[in-house]
Amino acid sequence: MADGAYLFTTATCPNCKIACQLLDKAEIAYTKLLSDEHKEMAVQLGIKQAPTLVIVQGGEVAKYAGVSDIKKAIKA
Secondary structure, eight states: OOSEEEEEEOTTOHHHHHHHHHHHHTTOOOEEEETTTTHHHHHHHTOOSSSEEEEEETTEEEEEEHHHHHHHHHHO
16 A cells, blocks of 8 residues: 555545545545445455544554544644
């Protein structure tokens, strides 16, 4: 997986929309991935809920699950 920010979402999740708005407002570039369409990647990364923000940097992976964790990641 290339370096960057990836937001795993589902089509009907209201919190996923909030997470997108938070990232957009903070001007953080990310790739939105629907979990159903990227099941294999979600399983490999251990994604268990939506939204989950995955940040890959230099081979290291950080995961932030849920809106409250994503808010903390944005502030950090």
